[in-house]
Every structure is written in structure tokens, then in C-alpha cells.
Amino acid sequence: MAIRDITLGQYFPGESVIHRLDPRVKIIATLAFLVSLFFIKSFSFFAFAAVCLAICIKLSGVPFKFMAKGLKAIMLLILLTMVVNMLFTPGEVVIFSIWKITITKEGIYRAFFMAIRLVLLIFGSSLLTLTTKPIALTDGLERLMSPLSKLGLPAHELAMMMTIALRFIPTLLDETDKIMKAQTARGADFENGNLKEKAKALIPLLVPLFVSAFRIASDLAMAMEARCYHGGSGRTRMNEMKMKSSDAWAFVLLVVYFAAIIVSRRFDLF
Amino acid sequence: MADNILKIENLGYDYETEDENGEVIKNVALKDISFEVKKGCFVAIVGSNGSGKSTLAKNLNALFVPSRGRVLVCDMDTKEADPIDIRSKVGMVFQNPDNQLVSSVVEDDVAFGPENLGVDPKEIRDRVDEALSKVSMTEHRKKGPHLLSGGQKQRIAIAGVLAMQTECIVFDEPTAMLDPSGRKEIMDIIEELHKEGKTVILITHFMEEAARADEVIVLNKGEILFDGSPKKLFTKDNQELLDKANLKMPMAASLAAELGFKDVVTDEELINAALK
Ligand SMILES: Nc1ncnc2c1ncn2[C@@H]1O[C@H](COP(=O)(O)OP(=O)(O)OP(=O)(O)O)[C@@H](O)[C@H]1O
Ligand SMILES: [Mg+2]
Numbered sequence: 001m002a003i004r005d006i007t008l009g010q011y012f013p014g015e016s017v018i019h020r021l022d023p024r025v026k027i028i029a030t031l032a033f034l035v036s037l038f039f040i041k042s043f044s045f046f047a048f049a050a051v052c053l054a055i056c057i058k059l060s061g062v063p064f065k066f067m068a069k070g071l072k073a074i075m076l077l078i079l080l081t082m083v084v085n086m087l088f089t090p091g092e093v094v095i096f097s098i099w100k101i102t103i104t105k106e107g108i109y110r111a112f113f114m115a116i117r118l119v120l121l122i123f124g125s126s127l128l129t130l131t132t133k134p135i136a137l138t139d140g141l142e143r144l145m146s147p148l149s150k151l152g153l154p155a156h157e158l159a160m161m162m163t164i165a166l167r168f169i170p171t172l173l174d175e176t177d178k179i180m181k182a183q184t185a186r187g188a189d190f191e192n193g194n195l196k197e198k199a200k201a202l203i204p205l206l207v208p209l210f211v212s213a214f215r216i217a218s219d220l221a222m223a224m225e226a227r228c229y230h231g232g233s234g235r236t237r238m239n240e241m242k243m244k245s246s247d248a249w250a251f252v253l254l255v256v257y258f259a260a261i262i263v264s265r266r267f268d269l270f
Numbered sequence: 271m272a273d274n275i276l277k278i279e280n281l282g283y284d285y286e287t288e289d290e291n292g293e294v295i296k297n298v299a300l301k302d303i304s305f306e307v308k309k310g311c312f313v314a315i316v317g318s319n320g321s322g323k324s325t326l327a328k329n330l331n332a333l334f335v336p337s338r339g340r341v342l343v344c345d346m347d348t349k350e351a352d353p354i355d356i357r358s359k360v361g362m363v364f365q366n367p368d369n370q371l372v373s374s375v376v377e378d379d380v381a382f383g384p385e386n387l388g389v390d391p392k393e394i395r396d397r398v399d400e401a402l403s404k405v406s407m408t409e410h411r412k413k414g415p416h417l418l419s420g421g422q423k424q425r426i427a428i429a430g431v432l433a434m435q436t437e438c439i440v441f442d443e444p445t446a447m448l449d450p451s452g453r454k455e456i457m458d459i460i461e462e463l464h465k466e467g468k469t470v471i472l473i474t475h476f477m478e479e480a481a482r483a484d485e486v487i488v489l490n491k492g493e494i495l496f497d498g499s500p501k502k503l504f505t506k507d508n509q510e511l512l513d514k515a516n517l518k519m520p521m522a523a524s525l526a527a528e529l530g531f532k533d534v535v536t537d538e539e540l541i542n543a544a545l546k
Binding site: 133134135163164166167170171174215216221222223224225226227228229230231234235236237238239240 | 328331333353354357361362364366368369370372373374375377378381382383384385386387388389390391394395398414416430431434485535540
């Protein structure tokens with residue numbers, strides 16, 4: 001059944017330098033990379049960013065094909081962005097115009113600019129999820145956010161929610177699968193019909209699913225309590241996070257990269 | 271007194287639910303329950319559906335607190351003591367293997383209890399490794415629980431409690447949702463733990479499992495109907511009592527009764543008696 005194949009935040013197991021980096025460093029680096037893409041004004045520095053990212057991908061050992069798979073899902077979005085930008089960017093240098101549609105040089109420039117930015121955004125963020133175990137990701141986020149918990153941000157609770165969500169996504173998918181099969185056996189049809197009919201067919205699926213989700217939640221809460229769970233205070237962690245020298249180097253490189261992007265804004269390179 | 275892990279005195283427990291009119295209905299689930307559990311004992315609790323077994327179990331580690339009477343865990347009253355202190359003495363394994371694992375990685379799940387207790391990270395590592403090897407799940411430590419069989423998930427749940435190093439473990443029908451081979455795996459682990467000196471309380475529907483305990487408590491409609499050794503319980507004289515509680519003799523015991531063997535309740539004892 002196809003529903004089982006949906007993988008969220010896929011992890012590509014490996015032992016590369018990138019895999020071994022501290023998740024906190026990876027999260028900060030990814031954020032910095034994503035932000036940097038919005039500072040870039042010229043194609044040449046997009047090329048620079050792309051080369052930097054390509055080196056990281058190469059180091060991670062994740063096959064390029066595997067990364068490109070993530071792109072397929074949003075290809076439509078990219079194309080749409082391109083078309084919209086091409087049509088609606090005001091510009092002087094008209095390349096051609098038919099009827100009411102005018103394509104300008106600026107439009108084409110912008111379209112490609114946005115497309116490249118999107119592709120780099122996707123690649124950059126999927127490199128993080130592909131090389132970091134979900135559990136390390138939530139741990140890293142919890143620790144990065146923990147200074148904010150003094151300001152009232154429930155850092156531990158958010159991380160715990162993510163951990164539990166990750167744990168139960170497969171369980172709930174299994175459950176959905178089971179209910180779907182049971183309902184299909186009783187004559188339910190999830191594939192055919194118009195939108196309204198399809199939506200209606202979902203009701204006998206969603207109701208039992210909610211019931212079982214609540215059942216799981218109440219069982220799990222009891223089990224967590226029985227194992228002495230009492231929130232984040234006084235809690236220790238088995239996996240301590242320690243910055244290694246490779247993490248320090250990654251940080252230095254990140255700063256250099258970011259500085260280069262900032263400086264680039266001062267020059268009108270093309 | 272020191273060798274009593276659990277002391278239950280006239281325990282009563284009511285569920286309170288509201289009907290359509292918002293009126294509180296009291297459902298008396300446990301009535302006047304008293305017994306003691308000594309360190310290192312293996313106690314089985316049996317009874318038909320709705321007889322109050324799970325309610326009793328939850329009263330043993332402060333998940334529920336008594337409506338009447340009291341429960342003492344290592345001389346601490348569950349109504350007064352910090353629940354964390356109680357739960358670090360009495361651990362619990364539940365029926366549904368799917369709904370009691372927290373983390374998407376096996377070893378992180380086993381670490382959950384000790385992490386909550388604030389144990390030092392290095393010691394958690396040691397405890398997790400030891401607990402996983404005790405339930406023979408070391409090779410699966412990096413896997414996601416959804417990739418394991420029901421019996422394997424239940425073994426992880428047991429490892430999770432072992433890592434907390436509690437004095438006593440309460441098992442609430444741990445084998446009810448497993449196939450026969452999974453059931454045997456779990457029973458073997460439970461017996462092994464008992465041999466190593468853990469205090470074990472096993473709630474079960476299977477009389478063959480109860481027959482292996484030192485002591486059996488029969489619950490019926492929230493009351494104790496019988497409290498004694500399995501050899502005393504599973505005799506022909508008690509047929510009426512067993513019928514009342516809606517329980518069946520274990521196969522070995524009823525066969526032994528037919529054959530005229532005395533003091534035989536488990537399969538091994540039957541084989542031994544037959545070989546004599
Ligand atoms: N959450 C609840 N609210 C109200 N009544 C409850 C609740 N849980 C259980 N009961 C009632 O309390 C009684 C004892 O239930 P309990 O779950 O302890 O039985 P049990 O012996 O564990 O049964 P089973 O073999 O089905 O697990 C039953 O009559 C049940 O209907
Ligand atoms: Mg029960």
C-alpha cells in the first residue's frame with residue numbers, strides 16, 4: 001500500500017563528516033544557508049552558494065539522485081513560480097509580446113533567479129534531514145531553544161511533542177492502512193468519484209482513526225507517567241552533545257561563507 | 271516490615287463518571303482489598319474481564335490513589351509520598367506493546383525512565399546496554415519500534431523498566447496481545463527476572479502462566495476471592511470457586527487431577543510426575 005511509503009524527514013544512514021557533525025551546528029548552518037540565499041543578489045554568488053552546498057553533499061555521501069527525489073514533489077511549485085515571475089515582472093527590455101502577454105528580459109532574469117533560490121532552499125534543508133537522525137534533530141532543537149525557555153518558550157515540551165509525533169507517525173499510518181482495508185472490504189470507495197464524494201468517503205476513515213489516536217494518547221500518557229516522566233526539569237539525557245573540533249571547523253567555514261555573501265552585496269557582480 | 275515491598279490495606283477504588291445529566295455516578299471497582307507482597311515474590315493476579323485487575327495494578331504505583339484504605343510501597347503511603355519515589359520502586363509493563371514506547375529509537379526509549387530520574391548519562395548508557403542484553407534485544411538497539419514484532423516491542427518495554435532498576439515490576443497482561451511464541455518469550459523473561467530476585471506481579475488471563483507463580487490472587491467483581499499458592503488453588507475442591515470467578519483450570523492441573531497426581535499445576539511438574 002502506497003500510504004506506507006510516505007517517509008517524513010527521511011534519514012539517509014551514513015558515517016560521513018556531515019553525519020557526525022553536532023546537530024546544533026547543522027541546524028544553525030542550515031538556517032544560515034537558507035537566510036544567505038535571500039541576501040544573494042547575483043547569479044555568480046548563487047553559483048558560489050551552489051558549489052559550497054555541492055561540496056557538503058559530496059562529503060555527506062548522499063547520492064545526488066536521492067536528493068533530487070525530494071525536488072520532484074515540488075517541481076510544479078517551481079514551474080508555477082517561474083511562470084508567474086516571467087509574466088508579472090515589470091520590465092523595459094521586451095523580448096517578445098503576443099496579445100496581452102509580454103515577456104521582458106527582467107522577467108526571465110527574475111524567473112530563473114527565483115527558481116534557483118527555491119532549488120537551493122530545498123537541497124539545503126533536505127541535506128539537514130537526510131544526514132541527521134530525527135531524534136538527534138529534536139534533541140538539537142531542544143537544546144538550541146532551551147535558553148528561550150526562560151522567556152516562556154516551552155522548549156522541552158515542543159521537543160517531546162516532536163519525538164512522540166515521530167514515534168507514532170508509522171503507527172498511525174499502519175492504523176490508517178488497516179481501517180482503509182476494513183472499510184474497502186465493506187464497500188467503501190476511496191479512489192473514485194468527485195471531490196465531494198471523496199471527502200465523504202473519508203469520514204468512515206477519519207472517525208475510527210481519531211478514536212484510535214485518542215486511545216493511543218491516553219495509554220501513552222499513562223505509560224510515560226509510570227516511567228517517572230514529570231516534564232523537563234531534573235531530566236538528564238543519555239546522549240550528551242559535545243562539540244568536537246570538526247564542529248568548530250564547520251562553524252569557522254560557515255562564518256567565512258556568510259561573510260562572503262554579505263560582502264558580495266557591495267559589489268555588482270553578475 | 272522491611273521485607274514487604276507492598277502492603278495493601280483495605281483498598282477500595284471508585285471510578286467517577288458523569289451521566290448525560292451531569293450527575294456523578296460512582297462505579298466501585300475495588301472493595302476491601304488487603305494483601306502483602308514480600309521482596310522477591312512472584313504473585314499472579316487473575317480474574318475475569320472487568321474484575322478490577324488493571325485498576326488494582328494502577329493503584330500499586332500511584333497512577334491511581336486509593337479511594338478508601340491505603341497502599342504502602344516500601345513503607346511509603348502512595349497518597350502522601352512523591353509519586354516519583356513510588357514509581358522508581360514499582361515499575362509497570364502494560365498490555366499494548368504499541369502504546370507504551372515513547373521514542374522512535376529502541377535504545378533511546380529504554381533510556382527514557384532513567385533520564386526522567388536524572389541518572390548520570392554514563393550510567394544510563396550502562397543500564398541501557400545491560401537491560402537490552404537481558405531481554406536479548408541488543409542487536410535491535412538502533413531500530414525503530416515500528417519495525418519490531420509485538421513480542422520484541424514488549425521486551426523493549428520490559429528493558430525500559432529494568433533500566434529504572436525498580437524493586438518490583440507489575441505486568442498488566444503483557445502477553446494478551448501476543449502470539450504463542452511471543453508469549454513464551456515474555457514468560458521466560460519474567461521467570462528469569464524472578465529467579466534473579468526481582469519482585470514480580472503478573473496480571474494474566476492465562477492460568478498456565480498463573481500456575482508458575484508463588485502465589486495467586488483471584489479477583490472477582492473487585493473483591494479477593496482467593497489468595498494462596500497455585501497448588502492450593504488449582505484443585506478439584508476449588509472448582510466451584512474457579513467457576514464463580516469464571517476461570518479455567520490450567521490444562522496440566524486438570525489432567526493431573528484426572529490421573530490422580532498430587533500438587534501438579536505446571537506442564538513441567540506434570541511431565542516429572544508422569545516420568546516417576
Ligand atoms: N476509566 C474508567 N472509567 C469508569 N469505569 C472504569 C474505567 N476503567 C475501568 N472501569 C470499570 O472498572 C471495573 C474494573 O476494570 P478493570 O479495567 O480494572 O478490569 P480488568 O480486570 O483489568 O479487566 P480486563 O481483563 O478487561 O483488563 C470495570 O467494571 C470497568 O468497567
Ligand atoms: Mg485490564
